[in-house]
Amino acid sequence: MNETRFWRSTLALLALALAILFLAHVWTVLLPFIFGIIIAYLVNPLVDGMASLGLKRGRVVLILYLLLLGVGIFLAMSLIPALVREMNQAVVEVPSYASALDGLIASINVEIQKLLTPVLKSRAKIIVIPFAAQKFLESLVLQLPQNVLSVAHVGLWIIVIPFMSFFALSHGKRWMDLIFDITPSEYVEGLLGIIAELNATLGGYVRGVIIESFCIGLLTIIGLLIMGVKGAVLIGFVTGLVNFVPFMAPLIGGGLALLTAYFQFKSLSVLFGIALLFISLRLFDDFVLIPFVVGSSVHLHPVVMVFAVLAGVELGGFLGLVFAIPVAVIIKVFLSVALQHRKEQLMFRQQHVYS
Amino acid sequence: MRTAFYRVVKKLFNDENHWEELSFFRNVPIFYGLSSHQLGRIMQVIQKRKYYAGEILFQEGQIGKAVFIIKSGQVELIKNLASGEVMILGKLGPGQIFGEMALLEHRPRTAGARVIEDGEIFLLYTATLESLLKNHPNIGVKLMKNIAVMLSALLRRTNQELENLKKA
Numbered sequence: 001m002n003e004t005r006f007w008r009s010t011l012a013l014l015a016l017a018l019a020i021l022f023l024a025h026v027w028t029v030l031l032p033f034i035f036g037i038i039i040a041y042l043v044n045p046l047v048d049g050m051a052s053l054g055l056k057r058g059r060v061v062l063i064l065y066l067l068l069l070g071v072g073i074f075l076a077m078s079l080i081p082a083l084v085r086e087m088n089q090a091v092v093e094v095p096s097y098a099s100a101l102d103g104l105i106a107s108i109n110v111e112i113q114k115l116l117t118p119v120l121k122s123r124a125k126i127i128v129i130p131f132a133a134q135k136f137l138e139s140l141v142l143q144l145p146q147n148v149l150s151v152a153h154v155g156l157w158i159i160v161i162p163f164m165s166f167f168a169l170s171h172g173k174r175w176m177d178l179i180f181d182i183t184p185s186e187y188v189e190g191l192l193g194i195i196a197e198l199n200a201t202l203g204g205y206v207r208g209v210i211i212e213s214f215c216i217g218l219l220t221i222i223g224l225l226i227m228g229v230k231g232a233v234l235i236g237f238v239t240g241l242v243n244f245v246p247f248m249a250p251l252i253g254g255g256l257a258l259l260t261a262y263f264q265f266k267s268l269s270v271l272f273g274i275a276l277l278f279i280s281l282r283l284f285d286d287f288v289l290i291p292f293v294v295g296s297s298v299h300l301h302p303v304v305m306v307f308a309v310l311a312g313v314e315l316g317g318f319l320g321l322v323f324a325i326p327v328a329v330i331i332k333v334f335l336s337v338a339l340q341h342r343k344e345q346l347m348f349r350q351q352h353v354y355s
Numbered sequence: 356m357r358t359a360f361y362r363v364v365k366k367l368f369n370d371e372n373h374w375e376e377l378s379f380f381r382n383v384p385i386f387y388g389l390s391s392h393q394l395g396r397i398m399q400v401i402q403k404r405k406y407y408a409g410e411i412l413f414q415e416g417q418i419g420k421a422v423f424i425i426k427s428g429q430v431e432l433i434k435n436l437a438s439g440e441v442m443i444l445g446k447l448g449p450g451q452i453f454g455e456m457a458l459l460e461h462r463p464r465t466a467g468a469r470v471i472e473d474g475e476i477f478l479l480y481t482a483t484l485e486s487l488l489k490n491h492p493n494i495g496v497k498l499m500k501n502i503a504v505m506l507s508a509l510l511r512r513t514n515q516e517l518e519n520l521k522k523a
Contacts, residue, residue, distance in 0.1 A: 052395030054377070056370045177403055185410040188478070189421050192402055196480040203486075344418045 032157045036164025058170040086234040097263045197337045212289045213243040223277040254278040400483045412468035419457035419464045421480045428474015432466045
């Protein structure tokens with residue numbers, strides 16, 4: 001019996017290792033399929049609501065797609081040209097901003113040397129701000145779209161994501177029925193439990209985080225547009241995108257807005273206004289969006305967050321940075337649910353041994 | 356003209372399977388008094404599975420987390436006795452519900468369940484139901500009332516059986 005269990009566990013581990021190896025090898029191809037399923041998962045409550053009225057699922061999805069297509073075309077026509085214009089503008093203006101920042105840093109370094117040389121003598125030369133803004137900002141702005149494009153294979157994504165999400169939405173229930181039909185009866189309740197608990201914990205969280213990021217991005221755009229900051233749409237877009245990662249929205253979004261405003265206006269009052277905008281956004285996020293929209297059902301330890309972000313960047317570059325925390329949350333919930341089920345199985349076995 | 360348009364739209368969008376299943380659920384005691392829309396909401400979170408004779412649905416002592424509703428086929432509830440014998444507590448058929456105690460508490464099942472005739476069974480998981488109740492408390496009130504009525508009927512039946520045993 002023990003030998004059988006050993007071989008079964010060994011085979012299961014081997015199969016898992018092979019599956020991970022395979023996924024690691026083809027993950028860039030799998031990404032659009034995964035995104036398609038995520039989109040279907042996010043839109044599913046809406047389709048469920050319509051289907052609960054007795055409407056055909058497939059037809060509802062079709063109508064929803066036509067509506068989404070309309071909204072997509074509207075957004076593409078109104079937001080994308082502004083975004084592209086601002087990206088082009090940023091690519092042109094970044095070198096001049098960066099050289100100005102380098103000049104500023106150089107003058108600060110000179111002041112530091114003047115202050116410290118009398119005290120530290122020759123050792124004062126070591127104490128400088130080691131930052132080459134020109135190189136850093138150029139690489140940041142120029143490589144950002146490149147990174148996204150190289151991972152995404154945009155053409156493939158545009159076709160695969162809607163295709164996948166359409167089928168997941170209209171046939172998802174049938175796929176689930178099939179999965180349950182082929183699952184041995186003793187595991188059905190456990191499988192149902194894992195899916196239901198993942199759904200109950202994650203569903204609201206993922207939808208909440210997306211709404212939160214959308215609100216933060218939109219409010220950033222509105223705030224910066226009111227202040228007349230150049231590149232407001234681009235900065236707001238980046239802020240919303242990195243909002244998945246804790247503290248990144250004020251750090252990256254606020255940093256970009258402050259730098260742009262500094263070179264545009266050279267005025268401390270505008271910088272103060274931008275700092276106030278990002279502080280207000282942070283407070284709004286902490287006290288309104290997170291408690292009421294995201295909820296507090298999922299928590300990650302800060303160490304796990306940092307590790308997830310670093311691992312995400314290592315694995316998937318910019319996309320890895322954006323999706324590191326949601327993926328870490330999914331893994332955490334999955335593990336805790338699976339452990340709970342395992343614990344209950346062990347309790348059940350022990351009861352049978354002692355009775 | 357308007358009627359013809361309505362007929363075309365109905366033909367295009369009306370899901371006949373939905374109404375068929377809805378009329379089945381309407382007769383399940385736990386769902387008494389729910390509106391079509393409320394029942395429709397529950398139907399979206401219910402999982403269906405085909406079962407074959409001889410399959411074990413759950414064993415006695417396992418932590419109960421799902422409610423089972425028989426659509427077709429037959430199931431028997433079994434209890435393992437200290438003597439090693441297996442006692443059949445009862446046989447259930449279409450429209451009947453079992454394992455409903457799992458909705459109230461996560462405790463070990465007091466009996467096992469085995470399929471004796473091929474059929475289809477609906478499964479409703481407690482966590483799914485809880486999140487549905489959180490979002491639609493009006494459904495929760497009706498469901499909980501129905502469960503209370505079912506349990507009180509069960510208690511009355513048990514008391515009657517005890518009386519009968521005393522008399523015997």
